[in-house]
Amino acid sequence: MEISTADLCDLNQDKQIQVLSSDYINYGGLKSFQGEITTIKLDKSNWDLLDMLKHEDGEGKIVVVDVDKEFFGVVGDKLSAYAHRNNYKAIIINGYVRDTKETKKFPIALYAVGTCPLRNFEKTEAKRGVELSFGGVNFKENDYIYADEDGIIITPSRLN
Numbered sequence: 769m770e771i772s773t774a775d776l777c778d779l780n781q782d783k784q785i786q787v788l789s790s791d792y793i794n795y796g797g798l799k800s801f802q803g804e805i806t807t808i809k810l811d812k813s814n815w816d817l818l819d820m821l822k823h824e825d826g827e828g829k830i831v832v833v834d835v836d837k838e839f840f841g842v843v844g845d846k847l848s849a850y851a852h853r854n855n856y857k858a859i860i861i862n863g864y865v866r867d868t869k870e871t872k873k874f875p876i877a878l879y880a881v882g883t884c885p886l887r888n889f890e891k892t893e894a895k896r897g898v899e900l901s902f903g904g905v906n907f908k909e910n911d912y913i914y915a916d917e918d919g920i921i922i923t924p925s926r927l928n
Contacts, residue, residue, distance in 0.1 A: 771800045773920070774918050779927075784923065786921065786922040787922075788860070788903045788905050788919065788920040788922065791881055793880065793882070794878065794879050795865050796872060796874060797872050797877075798874075801857040801877050801913075801915050802914045803830040804913075805829075805912065806820075806829050806832070807831075807832045807834075807896065807907055807909050811835075812890060814835075814842045815892075815894075817843070818847055821847050822854070826854045830856070830857055830859075830860065834862040834863075838863055838888070840863070840884060840888040841867070841885060843861060845867040845870035847859075848876060851874070859879070861879065862903065863880060864882050865880040865884075866884060866885050879920070907922060908924070911923065911925075912924070
């Protein structure tokens with residue numbers, strides 16, 4: 769199904785549609801996607817995100833990650849490969865990515881505020897399934913995302 773976020777916005781004016789700030793850039797190979805949100809709040813460390821992407825089926829899921837724009841590369845080629853292998857469509861990060869020459873080769877979307885080659889090695893706890901707020905929108909577990917080259921929209925339920 770070809771997605772047009774502009775058309776979805778026009779056809780669903782009565783819905784609670786939010787639009788993510790255009791500050792987030794796609795460093796992945798997929799330009800258009802849709803899916804259900806799963807959230808994770810990180811404290812610098814990406815170990816729990818790695819575990820999720822490596823071991824859980826992501827069919828129909830979009831992972832939304834908040835790391836408070838800590839200046840570390842949270843996702844790179846290895847996590848992108850795990851995400852692709854386990855059927856995730858996209859990862860949206862309130863933070864940074866690395867290995868972008870490689871991440872563009874995977875057919876997943878990978879949105880972030882920028883790049884940083886440095887990685888954090890400290891192990892810290894993460895929280896899953898929590899509401900996240902960044903980029904002018906609120907992300908809740910099981911909300912829905914539609915995205916194309918015009919932008920990313922978030923809705924509380926699937927649009928028809």
